[in-house]
Amino acid sequence: MSESQDTFFGINRLATDDDDFDTRLDALLAWEGVSNTDVQQRVEAILRDVQERGDAALIEATNRFDRVSVSNMAELTIPAQRLAEAFTGLPEAQREALSRAAERIRTYHEHQKPESWHYTEADGTVLGQQVVPLDRAGIYVPGGKAAYPSSVLMNAIPAHVAGVGEIIMVVPMPDGVLNELVLAAAHLAGVDRVFALGGAQAVAALAYGTQTVPRVDKIVGPGNIYVATAKRAVFGQVGIDMIAGPSEILVVSDGETAVDWLAMDLFSQAEHDEDAQAILVSWDGAHLDGVEEAIGRLLPTLERAEIVRQSLSRRGALIRCRDREEALALVNRVAPEHLELSVADPETWLPGVRHAGAIFMGRYTAEALGDYCAGPNHVLPTSGTARFSSPLGVPDFQKRSSLIHCSAAGASTLGETASVLARGEALTAHARSAEYRIRK
Template sequence: MTALDIARLSTRDSDFTARLDGLLAWEGVSDAEVQHRVETIIAEVRARGDAALVELSNRFDRLSVSGMDELTLTPERLRQAFDGLPEAQREALRLAAERVRVYHERQKPESWQYTEADGSVLGQQVTPLDRAGIYVPGGKAAYPSSVLMNAIPAHVAGVKEIIMVVPTPDGVLNELVLAAAHLAGVDRVFTLGGAQAVAALAYGTETVPRVDKIVGPGNIYVATAKRAVFGQVGIDMIAGPSEILVVSDGGTDPEWLAMDLFSQAEHDEDAQAIFVSWDAEHLDAVAEAMARLLPTLEREAIARQSLAERGALIHCRDEAEAVELINRIAAEHLELSVADPEAWLPRVRHAGAIFMGRHTAEALGDYCAGPNHVLPTSGTARFSSPLGVYDFQKRSSIIHCSEAGASSLGPTASILARGESLTAHARSAEYRIKS
């Protein structure tokens, strides 16, 4: 059995904080060279539109297309992909899509109003975005689950048009991804990737319509481009590598926990898997299970590098210290593999998604539990939330003053406006004061 290369930490160690900080450090901002390349690509797309998209796709995705018609997929092609799947895959996609839809239906915020005593009406109106753009990764791996998680909340929110871009290196189309797009209600698909796809969605070209918001994960070029176009369009987040934090009280099968940790480590070499327990023997048992099971993975090399560079097994003093670590790390995925996870929940302040109890594998949340798997990473769960219906809607304030209400509010507005030396503001309010 090959030895497991993973950091072993103890909260009792004098250098614990420094070592943990080092493991958690992730620089999500690209270097100057990447930023320069992305800025150049964005400028090309803005200046030359479709022609730039064709040229860049041929260069970066090793294609040989001559026009945007070859980079456009029709709804009929998406339907064909769905119909052509094996029945088991079609049913799995259907079940996952329905569960995601049902969960997100419960998120829909309501517009509201209230009437004051003088007849003035105040409120909030919730409206969907007109058009959303969804970036779906291609290349090394294809993620039909990401299509469902990004498109279905947009559909539930009432977005009028959903545009999907997905790169197809060497011209290879993933039928599962296309089938998921059909099932999730995607309106148009362009086989574009990288910074050029983000630029097309943000600024529009002759063929690709400009969207109001861009969501979905991608590589460093995609993340850099999303950051660059923010303000021109909305974005969901700048996502870092996948993360999982598993906390166990010693009562869960070590093999289960090992595989839960691998489920994120196998994503890519920069992914992070951390295990925390106050039971030293349990920690050793999990480490042994990881060393034994790691060679059985198809993506062993990726998972092994991830664990060696960013993974950790942490021995803490007690349950209270485990809670402190949970909130310090603010992980994308948190598994509470303990006897009474409900008792822990009120103390958990920072986590993207919380998986409760011994039987709730993080993988279930990735595919079919219902809640969204697009989650804040790199500690941003301290201030960010999972993708949801609310990301595809906006709120407008409603103010409808009665004559009496305008007269009553006028003096207050006038005094404050004159205090700011804004005379027109003051007089505008004063005109409506009944003498």
Template sequence: MSTEFEVARLSTGDADFAQRLDALLAWESVSDARVQQSVDEIIAAVRQQGDVALLEYTRRFDRLGADSMAELTLESERLAEAFERIEPQQREALEVAARRVREYHQRQKPTSWQYTEADGTVLGQQVTPLDRVGIYVPGGKAAYPSSVLMNALPAHVAGVDEIIMVVPTPDGVVNELVLAAAHVAGVKRVFTLGGAQAVAALAYGTETVPRVDKIVGPGNIFVATAKRAVFGQVGIDMIAGPSEILVVSDGQTDPEWLAMDLFSQAEHDEDAQAIFISWDEAHLDAVQEAMERLLPTLEREPVARASIAARGALIACRDEAEALELVNRIAPEHLELSVAEPERLLPQVRHAGAIFMGRYTSEALGDYCAGPNHVLPTSGTARFSSPLGVYDFQKRSSIIHCTAASASELGKTASVLARGESLTAHARSAEYRIHD
């Protein structure tokens, strides 16, 4: 890998700016036909062979030999034991983060409601939690206890009865911090499974793994492809692409702060994206210089370097208004408004997963402990998607309760519309209840 610092410099004044930006943003989260075929085969095998297929795939992909699913099952006692094993400082950090995440999501809880019309008709909505949810937690290149908190706690707040967690443990290596996070988040059972086979087990159930109603949590390309394949059989949160950050600065924030904010996402993986926008050319130069100087100091320097070279960019724009146009065009997962008056700009931001306001609010705080969820829409899907929340673990049922009088009156309207659609059984069903 080259050690020369590379990052794209773009300007909105360039004739080819739109094409270059489109190329920079292009991403397909679910891969080619080869991956799809492999995932389809794994799902079919798990559906047909159940636990036998799970044990075989765990031996093959995670190099973990197990004679029974009991060896791949961790109950609540083991999770509590992990919590006691970790360092006191880690226990405290998990508890502080969990408290903040739980308190934030408590405010999201929707309530059931009803109203009564003048003729006695009662209309409303009943909100109920899902029965059982599956949480996928990555366990390959890196382990993410924060992901456990962000996925499990909203489900817990929503009232989900049972939360099943799956996490791969390649070569049998178990991350105690991940298990401790599961304990803090109220998870009672964990299966050390990963990949498309874990998704299939959650979607269809096996002799040991119970079938769930919804699967949430990030994973690699095989996990993303499997989630898309089982959607409809179960609900899913989203098909997430690589992590992204877009930072907008007015030229007054310390360039080193901004460089490290960009690296905080670039270090996730080589496909992550970090973009910086400013209308101050000298500031752009200063941030680029800080990035070049600080990059060699990172522990994950090769990953961050590859990410910045492939998908990073520093963009010069004309003014604040044009910067906001770019924000809404890009629809980033994470947006930092590193400006003097972020509240003034906020109403103009239409598309962003999470918005970090002001110079002191680094995106990293949102990843771990600020409170809002860090499971966010990527790859421009913030145009129509929202962060994971309590509402993702609940259903809404409509309530309709007619009196004899209101059924008679509504029946007249329903009859006309039903006969207009040639659905006479509909019409007659309504007409039976009409009386003069």
């Protein structure tokens, strides 16, 4: 083993009472999620080509970027029978684990279903809200070696629970490789149609529609910088879930959790990629020293050690704060995608947590459980967007329509108010429309 493989070059150490703490923390948290001009221009060209030429452009782009040789869309269409065969062909342990995860995710999201409602006012006017599912949703799933069946379940099951009319999945097949677990997950999650498409061209197909791929109402799911750039570009033509940044975890420890556990919790996010962020906060300096020792000791045992090493060195941190109140302030400042409260009585912390994508409570609740099978969605706001965003869920696949049904008496009463306000805005047609219904 070389020195670069068996030596840990350090994780950032910060303390809230350091003079340069704010500057150093801001630098670690900084993340520029937009793509560069070159990527944007390439994506725009692909989007325009697919919009203008449809299937022909999809076939050319797929042959080019996925290194395959197909001549028609039938070769890029994966039938339902193929999905079912992938599921039945899995080893029993994988099939059972996938089924258990799907069942838990479905059960959790069934609890999220909003309902239509209405109420009747004294004069007989009825006001309310009608909730309806989207007609069609598009699920983007990374393919090839970077295949995530859990992503299929987390994106497609809420859409299915929401009652979406048709769920379309796209998944690239670089070098002709399709992941059996991904196809099996699509079968379990109730995906209706699957196309072996990836990259910006797949986003374009879902956004604009082609001769073969139907246009969807919303596109969800993770992807590389080209996928993210394409999603940003088509927003407005279709809805999107979010523009996701690198994976993040912030762990708060009171000093009583085993240091090896905490080190591995940090690794679990750092191993995603070099830009992922793992931060541990504690007011126990000796405990932080112990975690740092565990990181150095356990890091060489990881299969993705070099990725973890770079992630922790570049964007990871062990932060010593003064007390619990300061730890909470840091939580809300960072607004992490994943928050682990590895403390006694984590429930007492909840009133103070305003910004977090998902909150993992107690020493036994590893974030990794949420990635796969706990039940709540693992598609979460990143890069501080938990300040204003929520996890993906059933409401993301539904729309709300307001209901207004005026009685004659209600129209007369409301008309008087509307008339005054409309004339105040110099919108006289508005005013007269309301005035026609005022009882004399």
